[in-house]
Amino acid sequence: MANPVHIDGSHPPQRRVRLSRGLSPRNSRRREAVQRALVRATTFVVFAVLWQLFALRADSLLIPSFTETVSALVGLSANPEFWKALLVSNQALVIGFGASVLIGIPTGLLIGRFRTLERVTDPYISILLVTPMAAIIPLLVMSVGIGLASRSLLVVLFALPMVIVNTRAGVRQVDDRLIEMARSYNADERQIWSRILLRGAMPSVMAGVRIGLGRGITGMVVVELLMVSVGLGGLILEYRAFFRTADLYAVVVAVVLEALILVSATYRLERRLVPWATSETRLA
Amino acid sequence: MRWYKTTALLVALLLVVAACSSNDDAASTTTTTGAETTTSVAPTEPDPADVSFTVAVVEPDIASVPILAAVDALVAAGYDVDVVEVAEPELAIDGIARGEFEISGETISAALVAIQLGAPITNIGDVVGNAWTFYGRDDVAQCTDLDGTRIGIFSEGSVATAMIRQWVAENCPEIEADYLVIGGSDVRYQALVAGEINATALDLGEGLLLEDEEGQYNLLADFSKDLPELRPSTIYANADFVAESPEVVQLYIEALLEQHVRINEDPAYLADLAVTYLGGDLADWELVASAYASNDLFWAAALTEENLAYTIAFFEDAGVVEPGLTPADIAVLGPMRAAEVVVVGG
Numbered sequence: 001m002a003n004p005v006h007i008d009g010s011h012p013p014q015r016r017v018r019l020s021r022g023l024s025p026r027n028s029r030r031r032e033a034v035q036r037a038l039v040r041a042t043t044f045v046v047f048a049v050l051w052q053l054f055a056l057r058a059d060s061l062l063i064p065s066f067t068e069t070v071s072a073l074v075g076l077s078a079n080p081e082f083w084k085a086l087l088v089s090n091q092a093l094v095i096g097f098g099a100s101v102l103i104g105i106p107t108g109l110l111i112g113r114f115r116t117l118e119r120v121t122d123p124y125i126s127i128l129l130v131t132p133m134a135a136i137i138p139l140l141v142m143s144v145g146i147g148l149a150s151r152s153l154l155v156v157l158f159a160l161p162m163v164i165v166n167t168r169a170g171v172r173q174v175d176d177r178l179i180e181m182a183r184s185y186n187a188d189e190r191q192i193w194s195r196i197l198l199r200g201a202m203p204s205v206m207a208g209v210r211i212g213l214g215r216g217i218t219g220m221v222v223v224e225l226l227m228v229s230v231g232l233g234g235l236i237l238e239y240r241a242f243f244r245t246a247d248l249y250a251v252v253v254a255v256v257l258e259a260l261i262l263v264s265a266t267y268r269l270e271r272r273l274v275p276w277a278t279s280e281t282r283l284a
Numbered sequence: 285m286r287w288y289k290t291t292a293l294l295v296a297l298l299l300v301v302a303a304c305s306s307n308d309d310a311a312s313t314t315t316t317t318g319a320e321t322t323t324s325v326a327p328t329e330p331d332p333a334d335v336s337f338t339v340a341v342v343e344p345d346i347a348s349v350p351i352l353a354a355v356d357a358l359v360a361a362g363y364d365v366d367v368v369e370v371a372e373p374e375l376a377i378d379g380i381a382r383g384e385f386e387i388s389g390e391t392i393s394a395a396l397v398a399i400q401l402g403a404p405i406t407n408i409g410d411v412v413g414n415a416w417t418f419y420g421r422d423d424v425a426q427c428t429d430l431d432g433t434r435i436g437i438f439s440e441g442s443v444a445t446a447m448i449r450q451w452v453a454e455n456c457p458e459i460e461a462d463y464l465v466i467g468g469s470d471v472r473y474q475a476l477v478a479g480e481i482n483a484t485a486l487d488l489g490e491g492l493l494l495e496d497e498e499g500q501y502n503l504l505a506d507f508s509k510d511l512p513e514l515r516p517s518t519i520y521a522n523a524d525f526v527a528e529s530p531e532v533v534q535l536y537i538e539a540l541l542e543q544h545v546r547i548n549e550d551p552a553y554l555a556d557l558a559v560t561y562l563g564g565d566l567a568d569w570e571l572v573a574s575a576y577a578s579n580d581l582f583w584a585a586a587l588t589e590e591n592l593a594y595t596i597a598f599f600e601d602a603g604v605v606e607p608g609l610t611p612a613d614i615a616v617l618g619p620m621r622a623a624e625v626v627v628v629g630g
Contacts, residue, residue, distance in 0.1 A: 001449075046465065059379065059382070060378055060382055061378045061381055061398060061401065061403055062374065062375075062378045063372075087483050108575065137468075137471060138468075138470060139475050140469055141471055141475055141478060141480065142474055142478050143473045145480045146464070146466065146475055146480045146481075147480075154335075225467065226467065226468060226471070227466065227467075227468075227471060228464055228465070228466050228475075229464075229465035229466065229467055230465070231437070231462075234465055237439055237465060237467060238440050238441070238465075240372075240374055240438060240440065241393075241394070241397075241439045241441035241442070242376070242397055242440075242441050242604075243377075243394075243398055243401055
């Protein structure tokens with residue numbers, strides 16, 4: 001390739017061009033995966049070392065070191081009490097998050113499609129988004145009690161607004177011209193929904209599900225810290241009362257790991273349901 | 285490949301630094317101070333210019349109101365005393381251990397656990413006596429009625445929980461009840477009123493409020509009468525601060541004792557303090573203040589080797605602490621005794 005020349009006759013600075021090494025697509029993907037794994041591993045090691053240094057420096061009753069936490073996490077995994085607590089906590093998560101998805105997605109779709117409905121519901125969704133949930137807990141106790149129902153309801157209050165808002169946004173961002181085009185081809189409302197709106201909104205719906213799941217997990221633990229201390233929240237408070245901070249942090253790490261696994265599962269589900277959107281994201 | 289080498293070098297460097305730090309700090313653990321129970325204390329008040337300390341208060345309530353008044357009196361006298369409010373006793377304990385605060389006071393069980401872990405903390409006085417009660421709903425009139433019911437507790441390690449468990453073990457050991465941990469006292473109160481739990485521990489003030497509620501509630505146990513030797517709420521301080529500045533500790537206890545003398549002479553004074561520092565209706569506080577004063581619950585110099593030994597044994601039996609603690613391990617009483625002599629005479 002000849003060196004380019006500006007119109008004024010000057011030469012632009014030369015860039016070093018990396019030539020293809022002739023790697024096959026398969027080897028190229030493998031190499032990228034190794035690079036990604038290496039970056040993640042390095043980041044984790046740096047984080048672990050910084051945590052260790054900070055804990056040793058702080059010398060605090062409330063901050064265990066990284067190694068103490070890892071040791072406690074290993075011990076926790078062999079503790080039946082932990083698995084029982086995990087099961088109890090996840091009962092509220094499954095019921096609450098499941099209800100949030102079953103209620104939130106249809107609600108978000110309808111609100112996104114019909115402006116009148118949006119105007120009616122918008123203030124209540126905004127209230128749910130901004131209200132501090134800790135203030136609602138005494139009301140929950142008085143009205144629903146302190147059992148699984150109230151814990152599940154609080155998970156719903158945490159997760160539902162996110163599912164609705166993102167689903168609504170997904171419907172709203174579908175190009176109106178596509179709907180006009182469909183109508184021009186005599187598509188009925190059902191066809192508009194199935195061929196255009198649902199497919200177009202699905203990436204945002206899945207994003208809402210993912211964010212709602214994260215919020216739901218937060219709600220699952222918060223209600224156990226502030227209302228009735230069962231499950232993982234109960235373990236956290238018990239360990240805190242006895243200054244078993246390594247065990248406390250191990251429970252928190254376990255919650256984070258659970259959240260990562262579940263969010264990863266939603267990504268896989270999204271790739272199955274919306275393969276065109278995820279491949280576009282990759283190309284971008 | 286250059287960035288790989290750079291990254292590997294950075295990680296190796298961090299690991300070396302971490303190893304060096306861990307070698308240097310491996311022995312840097314908080315150490316137990318062998319606290320003495322007697323201390324010779326200077327009789328003269330310290331110079332205000334030489335006094336500066338911070339008091340951590342955990343969720344101010346009727347029991348900690350005299351502390352706030354004592355601090356204000358010290359400030360008015362020219363001493364540099366700050367008050368910091370923290371949400372949980374564990375935060376106060378950690379702050380004391382690290383020297384961020386010099387003095388605090390709340391549940392003794394958290395302090396005992398921390399002392400046993402090697403934290404440099406020691407008890408120097410009493411916040412309030414045993415003001416706990418155990419109430420049941422109308423269907424729970426005696427211990428055996430608790431069988432198959434739900435009892436609300438603050439936490440597994442709390443003083444009130446230990447008292448309830450001991451009371452049940454002594455009066456109806458055969459029953460089986462579900463102990464539900466409900467952290468917030470207001471949530472626990474609401475749960476009792478709503479019938480979600482059948483019994484719970486309440487302090488004197490909450491008990492009086494409950495008796496005003498609709499429906500019948502039964503006082504199952506009054507721990508201020510059943511366990512008067514137990515010291516559930518004490519003043520604790522950083523052990524190094526106590527060793528270096530016993531005269532300041534004495535000054536603080538004197539200020540608190542002066543408040544307690546006034547409260548015991550006139551309970552209405554406590555009600556006034558409660559309105560000043562906590563807000564609310566004076567008439568409501570007068571009822572609560574009268575109950576506290578009539579039970580002789582306020583005396584900062586109430587700690588003795590005997591009641592501390594009793595308290596330690598109580599928490600050992602409850603499984604909150606491991607056996608082995610002694611009063612000398614957990615308290616320095618010299619400044620407290622000297623303060624009592626100054627305030628009320630020898």
